[in-house]
Amino acid sequence: MKQSQLFTKTIKETPKDETSFNAQVLIRAGFIDKVGAGIYNFLPFGLKVLNKINNIVREEMATVSGQEVLMTALTPKEVWQATDRWDNFDALFKLTGNDDKEYALGATHEEIVTPLAKKFLCSYKELPKSIYQIQVKFRNEKRAKAGLLRGREFFMKDMYSFHTDQADLDKYYEEVKEAYFRIYERVGLKDLTYLTYSSGGAFSKFSHEFQTVTEAGEDHIYICPDCKVAVNREIIGEHNFCPVCNKAELKEEKAIEVGNIFKLGTKFSHAFDMKYMDNSGQAQEVIMGCYGMGPSRVMGTVVEVFHDDKGITWPEAIAPFKIHLLSLKENEAAEKIYSELIKNNIEVLFDDREDIGAGQKFADADLIGCPYRLVVSSKTLQLGGVELKARTSDQMEIIPLDSIINKFSHK
RNA sequence: CGGGGUGUGGCCCAGUUGGUAAGGCGUCUGGUUUGGGACCAGAAGAUCGUGGGUUCGAGUCCCGCCACCCCGACCA
Numbered sequence: 505m506k507q508s509q510l511f512t513k514t515i516k517e518t519p520k521d522e523t524s525f526n527a528q529v530l531i532r533a534g535f536i537d538k539v540g541a542g543i544y545n546f547l548p549f550g551l552k553v554l555n556k557i558n559n560i561v562r563e564e565m566a567t568v569s570g571q572e573v574l575m576t577a578l579t580p581k582e583v584w585q586a587t588d589r590w591d592n593f594d595a596l597f598k599l600t601g602n603d604d605k606e607y608a609l610g611a612t613h614e615e616i617v618t619p620l621a622k623k624f625l626c627s628y629k630e631l632p633k634s635i636y637q638i639q640v641k642f643r644n645e646k647r648a649k650a651g652l653l654r655g656r657e658f659f660m661k662d663m664y665s666f667h668t669d670q671a672d673l674d675k676y677y678e679e680v681k682e683a684y685f686r687i688y689e690r691v692g693l694k695d696l697t698y699l700t701y702s703s704g705g706a707f708s709k710f711s712h713e714f715q716t717v718t719e720a721g722e723d724h725i726y727i728c729p730d731c732k733v734a735v736n737r738e739i740i741g742e743h744n745f746c747p748v749c750n751k752a753e754l755k756e757e758k759a760i761e762v763g764n765i766f767k768l769g770t771k772f773s774h775a776f777d778m779k780y781m782d783n784s785g786q787a788q789e790v791i792m793g794c795y796g797m798g799p800s801r802v803m804g805t806v807v808e809v810f811h812d813d814k815g816i817t818w819p820e821a822i823a824p825f826k827i828h829l830l831s832l833k834e835n836e837a838a839e840k841i842y843s844e845l846i847k848n849n850i851e852v853l854f855d856d857r858e859d860i861g862a863g864q865k866f867a868d869a870d871l872i873g874c875p876y877r878l879v880v881s882s883k884t885l886q887l888g889g890v891e892l893k894a895r896t897s898d899q900m901e902i903i904p905l906d907s908i909i910n911k912f913s914h915k
Numbered sequence: 916c917g918g919g920g921u922g923u924g925g926c927c928c929a930g931u932u933g934g935u936a937a938g939g940c941g942u943c944u945g946g947u948u949u950g951g952g953a954c955c956a957g958a959a960g961a962u963c964g965u966g967g968g969u970u971c972g973a974g975u976c977c978c979g980c981c982a983c984c985c986c987g988a989c990c991a
Contacts, residue, residue, distance in 0.1 A: 516940055516952065517927040521983050541983065587991095595990070612991075646916060646989060654990085711991095766991080794991095833949060863951035870951090881950065891950095 505548075505825070506842075507855040507868075510534075512547050514868050525720065526804040527651025529816055533871045535824075542648025542656035549872065550803075552824040554659065557799040558638050560690045560821065561661050564683045568676070570636045570663050575616045577640060581606040583615035587775045595643040597656075609642035614772045614794065617664045622778040625790065628668050631780060632676060636663030638799065650720065652804030653760060659800040666773075667791040668780065673767060680795050684714055684763050687797070691806060692819030697762060698734040700725050701747045704767070710739075710747065714763035714797075720808040723761055726754035734759075760805045768792040816873030817896050825853040827912065828874035830865045832881035841880065841890065841908060850912045870895070878908070 512534030522528050530536045535550030546554055562572065584590035597609040625633055641660040648656050667673040688694045693716050700713040715725045715734060724737040728746035735743055745752045773790040782788050810817045820826060829852050831838035845852040853874060855865050869877050879891040889904040903911060
């Protein structure tokens with residue numbers, strides 16, 4: 505991508521109606537744009553990052569046999585009435601069609617996925633199955649805040665699994681737990697992310713959240729230093745000890761909930777009368793689990809965790825580009841490098857803008873936060889190459905032109 | 916939903932005891948620059964969130980509404 509052709513440009517001043525760091529820097533760098541409280545446009549850079557996160561999620565959901573679908577965002581009133589949530593889920597955005605038929609914008613999809621799965625999963629021979637989607641969700645939050653961390657419209661990966669019995673759900677649940685940690689590892693958050701015990705509802709003692717420790721978080725968790733698991737404050741009254749080792753000295757931290765997995769039991773299969781035939785010909789209620797993760801919230805969390813005073817420091821796996829190539833009045837030489845990188849499928853943002861000072865190009869590169877910066881100038885060409893600098897390092901080195909491709913095909 | 920705060924060109928903002936809006940960023944033109952958000956000269960761009968009211972006169976004072984931000988409550 506050539507920066508001279510880019511739809512967006514960076515903004516020097518911090519937007520005054522945002523105080524959360526992730527929103528400020530993502531807006532300034534041109535990743536997102538604000539439309540209203542908790543409502544953001546995703547711009548070219550932002551969409552690239554979001555898609556990278558989504559693709560990691562897709563790869564890991566595939567390892568637990570999740571099949572991707574796309575369900576409706578417009579959901580009829582009747583399905584919510586079936587579970588008694590039309591009047592009890594106050595974050596539902598409700599609307600009325602021309603025929604006076606009422607709908608809600610999808611806030612979660614148990615009410616859609618259960619009738620859907622009922623059509624196909626009828627026998628023990630067809631279970632277990634797991635389907636998921638990555639979709640915009642709508643929640644009428646009383647108070648949206650903190651940029652991408654809590655929006656009224658946000659991206660969610662929601663997966664639902666269907667099982668013949670509790671033991672099968674329990675086993676699958678553990679597999680998904682592992683897949684979630686692989687996702688956090690790949691996006692760079694694993695070291696700060698704790699399996700967190702939370703309230704479980706009617707069908708299991710606990711549900712599990714994945715909480716990433718950062719000052720920007722709005723949840724409070726209590727971490728067991730020995731077991732590396734945590735307890736959410738919402739249940740700390742009844743469980744003020746580590747659920748794994750019973751240790752009582754837990755460390756309080758602020759954290760962002762970047763995922764949540766939940767054993768639903770038969771709550772929804774019962775409401776929609778979803779049963780399967782067992783091998784003796786008896787109809788049995790299906791056991792369900794659900795597994796949520798917000799890619800847009802993950803993106804905001806990554807920004808809260810990976811930045812310095814100059815801008816974002818993207819982990820390589822989800823950076824909008826691997827390399828930011830800056831031409832300081834040497835577009836001809838830089839253009840050759842750019843074409844070579846493109847030819848070798850190495851993602852590069854090429855700052856080919858003319859009449860833009862070096863200072864601004866450096867400042868933009870730091871703000872946008874690609875992992876590696878290559879500078880081409882008369883100085884570097886005289887030294888026989890280009891200057892290479894990692895975003896998170898102060899060290900620069902001159903590398904020969906013919907070594908660039910080799911260097912980055914391996915990184 | 917309670918409490919607090921803020922609304923002035925695309926963005927950040929100044930605006931005194933009420934007298935018709937200043938500056939910076941960005942944009943456009945010309946020139947000078949080019950390794951850390953450059954400089955000079957010129958230009959365009961504002962029904963001051965919105966609706967009432969007070970006044971000879973309202974960005975400024977009063978009332979309603981709206982939007983945004985923060986704290987809290989809420990967040991299967």
